[in-house]
Amino acid sequence: MQNIAPDIEAITGTKVATGIRRVRIIRQLTLIIPSIVLFLLVITAIFADLSWLGLPDVRLAPYDPVKTSMPERFLPPFWAAEGSTAHLLGTDNLGRDILSRVIFGARVSLSVSLLVILITSSIGTVLGIIAGYLGGRTDNTLMRVTDISLSFPAILIAILLAASIGPGYWTVVLALSILGWAPYARLIRGEALKLREEDFVAQARIIGASPIRTMVKHIFPNIINPLIIMMTLSVGMVILTEAALSYLGAGIPPPNPSWGAMVNDGRNFIDTAWWISLFPGVAIGLVVLSGNFLGDWLRDTMDPRLRQL
Amino acid sequence: MTRFIIMRLLQSFIALIGISILVFVLVRASGDPTMLFRTSMSTEEDIARIRANLGLDKSMQEQYWIFLSGMFQGDLGESLTKDRPVTEMILERLPNSLKLAVSSFFISMILAFLLGVLGATRRDTFLDNGVKFLAILGQALPGFWVAIMAILVFSVYWQVLPPYGTGTPAHYVLPVVTMAFFLLPGMMRLIRSGMLDVLDSEYIKLARIKGLPERVVIWKHALRNALIAPLTAAGMIFAMLITGAVITENVFGWPGVGRLSIEALFSRDFPVIQGITIMVAAAVLLINLLVDILYAYIDPRIRYQQM
Numbered sequence: 283m284q285n286i287a288p289d290i291e292a293i294t295g296t297k298v299a300t301g302i303r304r305v306r307i308i309r310q311l312t313l314i315i316p317s318i319v320l321f322l323l324v325i326t327a328i329f330a331d332l333s334w335l336g337l338p339d340v341r342l343a344p345y346d347p348v349k350t351s352m353p354e355r356f357l358p359p360f361w362a363a364e365g366s367t368a369h370l371l372g373t374d375n376l377g378r379d380i381l382s383r384v385i386f387g388a389r390v391s392l393s394v395s396l397l398v399i400l401i402t403s404s405i406g407t408v409l410g411i412i413a414g415y416l417g418g419r420t421d422n423t424l425m426r427v428t429d430i431s432l433s434f435p436a437i438l439i440a441i442l443l444a445a446s447i448g449p450g451y452w453t454v455v456l457a458l459s460i461l462g463w464a465p466y467a468r469l470i471r472g473e474a475l476k477l478r479e480e481d482f483v484a485q486a487r488i489i490g491a492s493p494i495r496t497m498v499k500h501i502f503p504n505i506i507n508p509l510i511i512m513m514t515l516s517v518g519m520v521i522l523t524e525a526a527l528s529y530l531g532a533g534i535p536p537p538n539p540s541w542g543a544m545v546n547d548g549r550n551f552i553d554t555a556w557w558i559s560l561f562p563g564v565a566i567g568l569v570v571l572s573g574n575f576l577g578d579w580l581r582d583t584m585d586p587r588l589r590q591l
Numbered sequence: 592m593t594r595f596i597i598m599r600l601l602q603s604f605i606a607l608i609g610i611s612i613l614v615f616v617l618v619r620a621s622g623d624p625t626m627l628f629r630t631s632m633s634t635e636e637d638i639a640r641i642r643a644n645l646g647l648d649k650s651m652q653e654q655y656w657i658f659l660s661g662m663f664q665g666d667l668g669e670s671l672t673k674d675r676p677v678t679e680m681i682l683e684r685l686p687n688s689l690k691l692a693v694s695s696f697f698i699s700m701i702l703a704f705l706l707g708v709l710g711a712t713r714r715d716t717f718l719d720n721g722v723k724f725l726a727i728l729g730q731a732l733p734g735f736w737v738a739i740m741a742i743l744v745f746s747v748y749w750q751v752l753p754p755y756g757t758g759t760p761a762h763y764v765l766p767v768v769t770m771a772f773f774l775l776p777g778m779m780r781l782i783r784s785g786m787l788d789v790l791d792s793e794y795i796k797l798a799r800i801k802g803l804p805e806r807v808v809i810w811k812h813a814l815r816n817a818l819i820a821p822l823t824a825a826g827m828i829f830a831m832l833i834t835g836a837v838i839t840e841n842v843f844g845w846p847g848v849g850r851l852s853i854e855a856l857f858s859r860d861f862p863v864i865q866g867i868t869i870m871v872a873a874a875v876l877l878i879n880l881l882v883d884i885l886y887a888y889i890d891p892r893i894r895y896q897q898m
Contacts, residue, residue, distance in 0.1 A: 430606055433826025433875045435833040438868050439617070441852050445861040446618045522733055526838055529735045530853055545736050549842070552739055552754075553747045563736030571731040 313579045316572035323569055327388040343382035344370075347539045351377035356555045372557045374547055380557065383539040384565050390528075390540045391569065394454055395520040399513050401459045406466020407509060411497050413467065414474025425471065431464035436523060437530075444532040454524055454533050462520070469512055469588075473505045507584045515577035518570035525566050541566050592887070599883050603876045610872045611662060615655055618865050641671065667866030672858045677866035681848055687757070688847030692836050694763070695770035699778055702771070704814075707782030711790060712809055722779070729776035734835060738769040738842040755844045770839040777831055778821065785820025789813045819889065825882045826875065833871060 331341030354377040358365040365372060371380040413424040440457035447453055477483055478501075486500050527533030528542030536543060541562040548558025581588050641647075646654050661668065667677040710719045745765060746754035752764050789795065790813055798808045821828065837849035844850070848867060855863035 426602060426606065429826065429879055430610075430875060433830050433879060435830040435837075435871065437834045437837050438852070438864075438871055441837075441856050442614065442617055442861070442864050442868050443620070445856050445859055445864045447620050518731060525733050526735060526834070529733070530837070530841055530856075532853070532856055542733070542735075545733070545739065549739055552743050556743050556747075559736065559739050559743075563733060563740070566736065567728075567732045570733075571727070574727065574731060 309579070309582075312575050316575040316579070319568055319572035320576065323388050323392060323572075326385050327392040330386045330389055343379075343385040345379035345382040347378065347383045347386040348537045349378065353377065356551070358555070359557050371561050372555075374544070374558045375551055375555070378537075380544075380561055383544055384541070384561055386539040387541040387544065387562060387565065388569075390451075390534055390538065391521045391524060391566070394451070394458070394524045395517050397455050398458045398462055398520045399516055401455070402462035402516075403466050403509060403513050405459075406463035407470050407502070407505070409463065410467040410470025410472075411474045411501050411505070414471040415478055415493065415497050415501055417475070417478070421471070424467065428464045428467045428471075431461045432468070434461055436461045437526065437532075440523075440527050441530070441532045444527075449532055449535045451534060454527055457527070458520060458523060462516075465516070466509070466512060469508055470505055473508055474501050477501050477504055508588055511577060511581045511585060511588060514573065514580055517573035517577070521566065521570055521573070595887055596884055599880055603880045607873060607876055608659070610876075611659055611869065612655070614865055614868050614872070615658055618861055662869060667869060668862040670855075670863050671860045673860070677863050680851065680863060681866055681870060684846060684848045684851045687845060688836055688840065688849060691763075691766055691770065691839065691845060691847060692832055695767045695774060695835070695839075696832060698767065699771040699774040703775055703778035703782050706775075707779045708786055708809065708814065708817075710779070710783050711786035714787075726776040726779050729772055734769065734773040734838050735842050737772060738765070738839060741765055741769050742842075757845060766839050766843045766845055769842075770835045773835045773839070774828075774831055778828065781821045781824050781828075782817060785817040786813060788820075789817045792816075819886075822882060823886060826879050829875060829878050 326342060329342045330347075331338055331343065351373070354369070354373050355375060357369050357373040357377075359372045360367045360370050362372075369379050369381070371384065373379055374383070409424055409428075413421040413428075436458060439460050440454065443453050443457045474497075483496060483500050486496050491499070524533055525540070525542030525545070528540040529546045531543075531546070533542055534540035544562035545559045545566075548555060548560075551558055646657055649657070658668075665678055667681070669675070670677055670680060673680065706722045710722045713719050742754040742765065745752040753759070753762050754765070756762060795808060795813055798812045799805075803812075833849075836847060837852060839845065840847045840849035841853050852864055852867050855861070855867075
């Protein structure tokens with residue numbers, strides 16, 4: 283291939299080499315920074331304390347996240363005039379240390395999103411492959427159900443469940459899973475539909491492979507890329523929905539530290555103690571942003587066709 | 592076409608029954624709902640009254656039948672705490688929700704079109720990158736937090752807008768703007784990607800070769816066809832609208848249906864939540880039905896393929 287860089291430079295007036303390098307650096311940054319944030323999130327969630335090893339006193343968080351202290355209520359962050367380095371991000375309306383609660387909140391966000399994504403992606407993959415591979419009436423019916431599930435607000439199902447079985451960790455997981463499989467089913471169905479026409483699938487059928495074997499051995503390995511991309515892109519979505527539910531009081535019940543509920547704690551004190559609401563929101567934004575960036579990076583690298591996701 | 596519409600109507604009807612069964616089961620997932628109302632103060636008579644009120648003294652099938660036949664007559668049961676029909680309570684709050692939802696929907700739709708089209712036609716310019724940056728931020732920041740931060744800035748520091756309640760036009764500003772901000776990124780993404788697909792197509796090239804001004808190509812030929820993308824996603828946009836309304840109404844104490852659902856949650860008034868869910872489900876099905884019919888009308892390929 284001949285070198286066309288000078289022509290491009292002449293036309294556009296920009297240096298090709300620097301342009302490419304800049305794009306390359308930005309692309310690498312959109313991988314590295316989100317990866318660091320998410321890695322830190324996992325570390326914080328695991329080592330918030332070591333109670334799972336039987337050592338509740340060994341912890342990364344400076345304080346017990348649910349311990350209240352009336353004399354230390356409404357302490358501002360350390361850089362403010364009345365703030366102190368004992369409570370770096372200040373304390374809330376019950377004197378609980380906000381930094382410790384943000385650290386423990388990582389646990390809720392992370393574990394809920396991992397569980398929900400595991401459940402929904404499994405259900406969605408199975409239904410999607412079945413619909414796409416079998417086609418016909420099965421496909422039609424499953425896709426009608428998927429369309430309706432996609433347009434049904436998960437938040438309402440969650441409120442309904444919170445009212446009937448009571449708000450709690452498993453209620454949130456269940457509520458987010460009831461509808462969450464739909465985007466996976468639709469994506470995977472589309473992929474399976476295309477794969478069905480491929481020669482290697484036809485060959486498997488000719489050899490006499492059963493439909494189940496074909497789906498498991500020949501279709502599934504070829505949809506793993508879009509599946510991983512979709513899973514990464516849904517981390518942010520699930521964390522945001524969990525936070526919204528906890529904010530509304532339909533999620534993780536108090537006094538458990540959940541970022542959404544912490545923002546709500548500060549709602550009534552926004553005129554005097556803005557830091558109670560601010561920091562957990564920043565944590566949510568940072569993690570969701572990282573998840574989305576990582577998902578976008580994976581998509582652009584592994585499967586650029588999926589721009590629509 | 593008639594056959595297509597009848598088939599779709601039938602499917603929606605079956606889906607509504609399916610959803611009603613799901614809701615019916617979910618509400619009773621706890622076993623005995625009266626356990627939630629039992630306090631140290633409640634007597635056996637109170638419990639029996641609640642049971643009779645809920646129809647829990649009847650068999651499951653009978654209960655479902657009452658629920659279903661009531662549903663089709665617009666009767667969604669009685670509230671447990673207010674002694675009022677649920678339908679009446681919802682209808683009373685609905686106008687407030689509509690005012691908020693419709694105005695923020697239109698604001699975000701208009702902005703999404705302007706920004707989405709500009710972004711797609713002027714790719715990788717400063718404007719496009721700025722719009723993309725806002726969209727990325729809007730998708731990552733939780734709506735309820737943005738709303739509270741808006742209260743902090745506009746009501747606490749500058750004291751130019753009321754933080755809470757309804758009444759004057761000024762009370763609309765924060766809820767409508769924060770809800771529009773919540774809706775904007777998703778819509779913009781839809782319009783931008785729809786527009787990019789259309790701009791790649793042959794008939795746009797033809798329109799340009801014909802020598803039409805770029806303005807006409809973009810706003811007449813391309814935009815019309817790019818409209819199909821948001822149309823097929825109308826169901827998802829509706830889900831976003833409901834989610835946004837529930838969150839926004841609760842942050843700003845807006846007396847709409849979204850606020851009602853959370854008030855009902857706190858008083859464990861689940862017939863109210865059940866009623867809201869069924870109403871939303873009916874709306875979801877109606878929207879999907881309308882979109883299908885409209886889509887088949889616009890695009891004959893769909894009509895013949897799915898007969």
